[in-house]
Amino acid sequence: MQLLINALIAGSLAALLASGLSLVYGILRVFNLALGQTVLIGGYVAWWLFDGMHLPMLVTILGGIGAGALVSWLTYDVFVKPFYRRHPHLTLVTTIALGMMLDALILLVFEERPRSIQLTWGRTLEFGGMIIGVPQLFLVITTLVLLCLFAFLLHSTAFGRRIRAVAQQDTAAMSLGVDAPSLHRLILIMSGVLAACGGIFIAIDQNLSPTLAFPLTIKAYAAVTAGGMGNVWGTILCAYLIALLEQLVVGVHWFGAFYVPAGFQATVPLLFIIIFLLFKPTGLFLRASRAA
Amino acid sequence: MKRTLALGALAALLLAACQPTQTGTTGGTSSSQASVIKIGYIGPLTGDAASFGNDDLHGAQIAVDEVNAAGGINGQQVELIAEDGRCNGSDAASAAQKLVNVDHVVAIIGGQCSSETLAAAPIVEAAHVVLISPVSSSPDVTHAGDYVFRNYPSDGLKGKALGTYLKKAAFKKLAIISENTDFCQGIRSSVAKDLPSGVTIVFDELVDPGTKDYRSLMTRLRKADFDVFLANGQSDATDAAMVTQLRELGMKQQIVGTDTADSANLGKIATKAVEGMKPLSVPSLRATGSGSTPADAFVRTFRGKYGEAQQSMFFAALSYDATSVILRTIGQVGMDGTKIKDALYAMPPYHGIAGTFSFDSNGDVIGIPFAMKVFKKGVLMQAELIPIESSAMTESSSSIQ
Structure with a gap:
């Protein structure tokens, strides 16, 4: 059972990062490889406001989110918009370049030593043999609330309907009066906000270090790929699923005989995904009819 | 007059610009070049490890300046030539080539990173030039060559050292989680090799470099029966994640760490979790700069010239000691590499500012101890010194500080 809690914590982080990313891919067909850096900047700004400026937690979180939004706005207008219409793969190069620049910026501004946000209410709760820290419980619940909000926005509002319209057919939506370009910008900013939340998550749960960015991006893309490219729900479910697999791989005494060495924690779930995609290349949750 | 000076300065600048690498010169003008004793320095002057690379260079420079101020060695001034080894083998090898074949240095201080020292070793070995590394810790340096020494x-x-501690503290069951890197693997195998009788390793896991999610490993660890945990991470970032998630699951056992946990920053990013954790590392320099010992004088000089040490004043002190030993030995036996080497092996314990030390038959240091530190309210304190018996020595050698 403890493994389930562990998976919930790890999965929440992955889901935060991957859901925005999946939306961006689903609509713009753009890979944002500077995502990890956006995450770090959100986290680092929050850390700086909390630890350096001694501001209350709420302001800190808003500041971090603001920074994430700002970075993704810049990402869209400078590094994505001028290029993605020519060829979607151009943005692969431009966002990698942006990522490198942001890496250097993070090193320069926040230095290379790790940072963390330490909450004063860092107690742990125990019920029925399961243990979870209060900050972690807060993080898991906040993530679920955020993702539900995200779902509500996407499926039950006029704004969400416009997004889905753009996702299905860009030009047709535009001819019906949907302002697709500014929606694109908004979507990227939304993914930046979710990424920044992920960064704050990391700062509270673990610690931030400048080398973290690229592995984060990779992990988020694993969930995006497994969930069916561009399928937001599939992506979120897969993020939790991969996390659960990771915990099961090292946490379970397999067949009562052996433990899988911890070094395989990240590889085994990805292997699963690859094998699965061999048989169902559209991803775990994408129906074939929608793939076209 | 002013114009000639300016022109001269320009010419000097141009000449300096033509030189392929940076040279830190002291004293010696071009007219006295022939009678200058050249000492090389290899260390990371740029990049991630530049903090201690520069600390060590400054330590060595102070030793050279002091000798020069006192009239040099038998009337000859000493020049320190610094090369950037960038904490990697290939840069360190070309640095060593240049120092040995172009500058014809008498001896080399460095490298600082183990990879630098190991790459420079075959070059100095072939050229019969003595090399002392102030801070390289890799086990491989022990057998790197006859001309290779280290005072770390x-x-x-x-x-x-860990075994000594475990035995003294009466711990019986050790749990280890290691990151899969050269450094951590070296420590892991050393711990396994020298485990005292009565102590067993009950949990031994290896994780991918950079892992931050240890929750399921810790869930398993909680079911294991252990009384002491070794957090063997490559950086304080992973150490922090390990100990935080261990404490989160309510485990109260003693935690020990390695050099990477000997970090003031660790106390800041995981204040509660590291309370009582004991990093096993080298001592801190006790001198604060206010006393009257030679070490205090060194700290004062260092701060006056270069400000606070970027990484560790103890590292700078080791570099100062290594340089002082070399310069003193040159004064005694002259500039022949083989004679310097033999003199170093035969050297009686030297009273340096980092400790009293000599070298064993492999060129490894005797007398610089390990130290067990402890976190109290997020701040590192020195708890106890753990003397080392060198693997090559049979007699005890625990005369420290």
């Missing part, structure tokens, strides 16, 4: 204890001895 080998990681290969860390297992023994």
